Amino acid sequence: MASITLNALAHTYTENPTKPEDYAIREMTHVWEQGGAFALLGPSGCGKSTLLNIISGLLKPSNGEVLFDGKRVNELKPEERNIAQVFQFPVVYDTMTVFDNLAFPLRNIGVPEYKVKSKVYEVAEILELSEQLKRKAKGLSADQKQKVSMGRGLVRDDVSAILFDEPLTVIDPQLKWKLRRKLKQIHEQFNITMVYVTHDQLEASTFADKIAVMYNGQIVQFGTPRELFENPAHTFVGYFIGSPGMNFFEAELKSQGEKEALMFGDHEISVSDSMLARLKNMGANKVTLGIRPEFVHVWDGKNDDAFPVDVDYVEDLGTYKILSFLFHGKVMKARLSEDQKVPSGQIYVSFPEQWTKVYVDEYLVDLTAHSSEDDMNKETDHAN
Numbered sequence: 328m329a330s331i332t333l334n335a336l337a338h339t340y341t342e343n344p345t346k347p348e349d350y351a352i353r354e355m356t357h358v359w360e361q362g363g364a365f366a367l368l369g370p371s372g373c374g375k376s377t378l379l380n381i382i383s384g385l386l387k388p389s390n391g392e393v394l395f396d397g398k399r400v401n402e403l404k405p406e407e408r409n410i411a412q413v414f415q416f417p418v419v420y421d422t423m424t425v426f427d428n429l430a431f432p433l434r435n436i437g438v439p440e441y442k443v444k445s446k447v448y449e450v451a452e453i454l455e456l457s458e459q460l461k462r463k464a465k466g467l468s469a470d471q472k473q474k475v476s477m478g479r480g481l482v483r484d485d486v487s488a489i490l491f492d493e494p495l496t497v498i499d500p501q502l503k504w505k506l507r508r509k510l511k512q513i514h515e516q517f518n519i520t521m522v523y524v525t526h527d528q529l530e531a532s533t534f535a536d537k538i539a540v541m542y543n544g545q546i547v548q549f550g551t552p553r554e555l556f557e558n559p560a561h562t563f564v565g566y567f568i569g570s571p572g573m574n575f576f577e578a579e580l581k582s583q584g585e586k587e588a589l590m591f592g593d594h595e596i597s598v599s600d601s602m603l604a605r606l607k608n609m610g611a612n613k614v615t616l617g618i619r620p621e622f623v624h625v626w627d628g629k630n631d632d633a634f635p636v637d638v639d640y641v642e643d644l645g646t647y648k649i650l651s652f653l654f655h656g657k658v659m660k661a662r663l664s665e666d667q668k669v670p671s672g673q674i675y676v677s678f679p680e681q682w683t684k685v686y687v688d689e690y691l692v693d694l695t696a697h698s699s700e701d702d703m704n705k706e707t708d709h710a711n
């Protein structure tokens with residue numbers, strides 16, 4: 328078991344990179360703490376496999392270091408890193424039995440046969456492969472083969488971490504859920520650092536305690552599924568997580584007499600005074616506002632804090648409904664519970680201040696985050 332540190336890591340497949348877009352991995356420093364269950368979540372082409380291959384040693388990074396438990400491993404070959412990697416497609420020896428497939432990594436490092444046997448039985452039991460141990464791998468179904476692949480990663484006690492690269496791609500939808508639960512259970516039992524790569528938010532949040540969201544070669548947020556949902560640190564996280572994703576609209580900071588106000592057309596959007604002060608300080612005149620459909624309040628009648636909007640359409644998804652409405656010409660969505668009345672015509676919506684997130688240059692303006700400005704204010708307070 329090990330912690331995995333990526334220190335000022337960057338990677339390009341281009342010979343002479345000149346701009347940030349030339350990098351599949353833009354410079355990042357990141358730590359996967361030892362024993363954690365993590366997911367690396369992002370769309371196709373964002374750099375997930377590149378990052379995984381750098382950790383396992385299949386790829387040499389252009390810049391920076393990979394450290395296991397604080398020790399640099401850049402120069403170590405994959406087999407010297409004690410990392411197990413499970414790929415999208417099962418890697419099994421068809422002509423061998425399931426038992427021999429599972430035993431292979433142990434026999435390779437000279438583990439005595441009595442230990443091989445007990446470990447293989449233990450792992451086969453967990454993965455529900457005990458009945459198949461004597462069968463040739465060739466006759467197995469795709470999901471059974473993938474379980475054998477996973478098992479080969481699990482048999483060794485000395486692995487530092489297990490990396491899964493979209494391991495459930497070949498698995499039937501009904502079985503996916505079961506295998507995901509299994510992986511979670513295995514993590515709890517073995518306490519190995521696990522990094523699970525996927526582009527599926529449901530897969531990421533059912534497996535991982537913490538998710539790194541990757542976008543354009545960068546980790547834009549690393550947090551619990553709840554943190555990603557409630558406080559997206561980047562507009563991409565707001566868009567990518569949730570179903571449907573966050574509503575976004577542009578607003579302008581304008582002076583209204585003595586006060587500043589955040590305006591969307593002629594509508595004033597309510598944010599805290601400290602947020603207005605922070606935006607003024609940053610010189611941010613144009614911002615992006617984000618609110619999740621779950622947090623938009625929908626009212627039948629007029630209300631002091633609510634804006635009149637027109638219903639566009641309502642989609643009934645069984646246990647909930649998605650209401651699309653037009654707010655100052657912009658289509659936005661609200662999530663209604665099953666028993667909520669389906670509105671039509673003109674309705675009123677409000678955006679609770681707590682859930683109205685403010686983004687400048689795609690990043691969240693987070694008033695709870697510790698800033699050097701706060702430190703300076705504190706120091707001034709002390710001095711006074």
Ligand SMILES: Nc1ncnc2c1ncn2[C@@H]1O[C@H](COP(=O)(O)OP(=O)(O)OP(=O)(O)O)[C@@H](O)[C@H]1O
Binds near residue numbers: 372373375376526
């Ligand atoms: N061997 C390679 N040579 C050149 N460019 C590559 C190579 N492998 C990946 N890339 C590029 O690097 C970027 C990141 O690719 P990568 O495969 O790491 O992304 P990914 O998030 O794993 O995508 P997917 O989910 O589709 O596998 C992409 O723009 C891709 O085209």
